[in-house]
Amino acid sequence: MTQRKQVVYSRKGGPNIIEIIEEEMPSLKSEHIRIDVHYAGINFADLMMRVGLYGAAPPFPFTPGYEVSGIISEVGAKVTNRKVGERVVAVTGFGGYSSSVDVNPEQSFVLDEDQDLAAAAAIPVTYATAHHMLVHLGRIRKGDSVLIHHAAGGVGSAAAQIAKVKGAGHIIGTSSDIKKEFVEKLGMTHVSRKEDFVHVCKSITGGKGVDHALDPVGGEHLMKSYKALAKGGKLYSFGASSVIPGQKRNYFAAFKMWWKMPKFDPLRMMNSNKAVFGVHLGTWENEEIMREQMQEIVRMHRNGKLEPIVDSIFKLDDAAKAHIHMHNRKNRGKILLDCRE
Numbered sequence: 526m527t528q529r530k531q532v533v534y535s536r537k538g539g540p541n542i543i544e545i546i547e548e549e550m551p552s553l554k555s556e557h558i559r560i561d562v563h564y565a566g567i568n569f570a571d572l573m574m575r576v577g578l579y580g581a582a583p584p585f586p587f588t589p590g591y592e593v594s595g596i597i598s599e600v601g602a603k604v605t606n607r608k609v610g611e612r613v614v615a616v617t618g619f620g621g622y623s624s625s626v627d628v629n630p631e632q633s634f635v636l637d638e639d640q641d642l643a644a645a646a647a648i649p650v651t652y653a654t655a656h657h658m659l660v661h662l663g664r665i666r667k668g669d670s671v672l673i674h675h676a677a678g679g680v681g682s683a684a685a686q687i688a689k690v691k692g693a694g695h696i697i698g699t700s701s702d703i704k705k706e707f708v709e710k711l712g713m714t715h716v717s718r719k720e721d722f723v724h725v726c727k728s729i730t731g732g733k734g735v736d737h738a739l740d741p742v743g744g745e746h747l748m749k750s751y752k753a754l755a756k757g758g759k760l761y762s763f764g765a766s767s768v769i770p771g772q773k774r775n776y777f778a779a780f781k782m783w784w785k786m787p788k789f790d791p792l793r794m795m796n797s798n799k800a801v802f803g804v805h806l807g808t809w810e811n812e813e814i815m816r817e818q819m820q821e822i823v824r825m826h827r828n829g830k831l832e833p834i835v836d837s838i839f840k841l842d843d844a845a846k847a848h849i850h851m852h853n854r855k856n857r858g859k860i861l862l863d864c865r866e
């Protein structure tokens with residue numbers, strides 16, 4: 526029997542509700558593989574579900590964690606396409622903050638010997654989200670201009686890399702001032718969170734506006750991103766970070782975000798040929814499209830075209846500290862948990 530250690534959200538609340546438990550794993554299902562987890566990725570959504578403001582989360586108590594990397598320790602009797610000892614990155618749905626996970630082999634992607642396991646754990650959610658927006662939905666073209674918010678974060682840094690690989694022209698990134706240098710190193714023109722980014726986007730593009738705007742903030746910020754678009758531009762609404770300004774649930778912030786969400790006018794959109802995409806990987810149902818994108822991303826990483834940036838690695842026992850690090854807007858790139866015993 527395999528023993529595992531995992532994080533559990535016992536109830537909704539601040540980082541203090543995070544518990545670490547040890548338990549025996551049930552026997553492996555014949556159609557699953559078992560992964561000895563080395564690293565688990567932390568996502569902003571994990572914070573939102575901890576405070577109880579994430580609709581797609583399971584009921585409490587549960588173990589969060591969308592993605593892991595590690596080594597296959599056991600293969601179910603019906604699995605023919607994976608072997609014990611293979612190094613993989615996998616999408617878990619939930620349950621990734623754990624020293625061992627069971628998944629369907631189709632949710633895993635085999636890595637080469639020289640693909641770093643920490644870098645690999647930083648790939649699935651951030652790169653799939655960025656790729657899905659810019660490449661699958663946005664059909665980004667050479668020379669296109671792109672506006673990226675939270676530009677120094679997980680999705681932000683991934684989006685900047687994908688935009689560059691696809692030959693984007695101007696890439697404009699907003700973040701806290703302290704991350705200016707980091708954002709510029711990623712090839713973006715930095716805009717402070719306090720600056721008028723609509724004005725900057727217009728002036729950099731000769732008055733036209735940007736071809737793609739990636740908005741994970743929501744509320745009134747989303748309309749500003751729409752205004753930053755050029756005619757024919759595309760806005761991707763993929764988050765609501767303004768809903769949790771602190772470490773705990775805040776009804777006022779949640780209400781304000783919801784109340785200020787723009788109601789787009791289809792006639793105006795038609796006249797300016799603008800598009801607004803709603804994007805949520807957690808509820809995306811076409812697995813084949815997502816799998817193809819993940820395969821392409823893992824390939825690009827193998828070929829050195831994408832380089833996931835790991836900000837910091839916390840021990841599994843310190844998951845609460847890792848959350849506080851993200852709440853405090855400290856991360857530049859991805860935060861991981863080291864789940865090895």
Ligand SMILES: NC(=O)c1ccc[n+]([C@@H]2O[C@H](COP(=O)([O-])OP(=O)(O)OC[C@H]3O[C@@H](n4cnc5c(N)ncnc54)[C@H](OP(=O)(O)O)[C@@H]3O)[C@@H](O)[C@H]2O)c1
Pocket residue numbers: 567568569570650651654674675676677678679680681699700701704718741742763764765766767768769770771804805806807851852853854855856858859
């Ligand atoms: N729809 C989807 O499928 C999907 C998938 C992945 C991520 N997302 C969304 O994309 C956004 C980024 O996610 P991520 O996991 O890559 O996180 P992240 O960007 O690595 O980390 C959070 C960053 O967001 C900024 N931020 C803005 N408001 C914040 C707040 N209230 N509390 C803390 N940080 C705040 C901070 O950067 P600055 O201070 O520099 O701005 C912070 O460093 C989130 O809104 C997330 O929900 C959506």
